[in-house]
Amino acid sequence: MLVGDSGVGKTCLLVRFKDGAFLAGTFISTVGIDFRNKVLDVDGTKVKLQMWDTAGQERFRSVTHAYYRDAHALLLLYDVTNKASFDNIQDWLSEIQEHAQRDVVLMLLGNKVDSTHEREVKREDGEKLAKEYGLPFMETSAKSGLNVDLAFTAIAKELKQRTTKAPSEPRFRLHEYVKREGRGGSCCRP
Numbered sequence: 001m002l003v004g005d006s007g008v009g010k011t012c013l014l015v016r017f018k019d020g021a022f023l024a025g026t027f028i029s030t031v032g033i034d035f036r037n038k039v040l041d042v043d044g045t046k047v048k049l050q051m052w053d054t055a056g057q058e059r060f061r062s063v064t065h066a067y068y069r070d071a072h073a074l075l076l077l078y079d080v081t082n083k084a085s086f087d088n089i090q091d092w093l094s095e096i097q098e099h100a101q102r103d104v105v106l107m108l109l110g111n112k113v114d115s116t117h118e119r120e121v122k123r124e125d126g127e128k129l130a131k132e133y134g135l136p137f138m139e140t141s142a143k144s145g146l147n148v149d150l151a152f153t154a155i156a157k158e159l160k161q162r163t164t165k166a167p168s169e170p171r172f173r174l175h176e177y178v179k180r181e182g183r184g185g186s187c188c189r190p
């Protein structure tokens, strides 16, 4: 499930992952909740991800609350060009604590990293916040595609392990995987 303020790029991130395209142009806010499926090959196993795209607008909050309970993983997004969306992360974390399952997989993403000139949130600030809450963190761009597949693949690997891991299999380590595989945030032309 993707959560975060309105306009941070949740729908675009999902569309980039699902269809490999960027939704440029007019911003159409999600109403309530929407979902898309994608089947991934994770180390030889087919994993079907059902991805719920929530509305960031305050007025839909009660609708999205109802979905937290069933979510296995949450991608919490802010927009690196919008400081307010970053400042609101703490409030989102409180919501998550209140409504989501205790063992939900949670990842923090700073999106729109392609907009280098408009950046208002430094990468280090994202890293610091993530560290404070013990969250895996990456900067992404739905526009350039930076780290988008990686974020969803990491989640899929973690979820697959939680359901099917044999005792003899090595443990998948989400934090380490994201740190190792994630690419730098301020490069990459669209």
Ligand SMILES: Nc1nc2c(ncn2[C@@H]2O[C@H](COP(=O)(O)OP(=O)(O)OP(=O)(O)O)[C@@H](O)[C@H]2O)c(=O)[nH]1
Residues within 6 Å of the ligand: 004, 005, 006, 007, 008, 009, 010, 011, 012, 013, 023, 024, 025, 026, 027, 028, 029, 030, 031, 054, 055, 056, 057, 111, 112, 113, 114, 115, 140, 141, 142, 143, 144
């Ligand atoms: N430059 C840039 N723009 C982006 C990126 N992702 C989204 N946008 C733009 O940001 C605006 C909002 O994107 P959405 O994906 O609709 O935002 P949302 O978080 O789903 O918004 P709600 O549905 O209201 O919660 C759109 O105009 C997008 O084109 C990105 O990675 N880079």
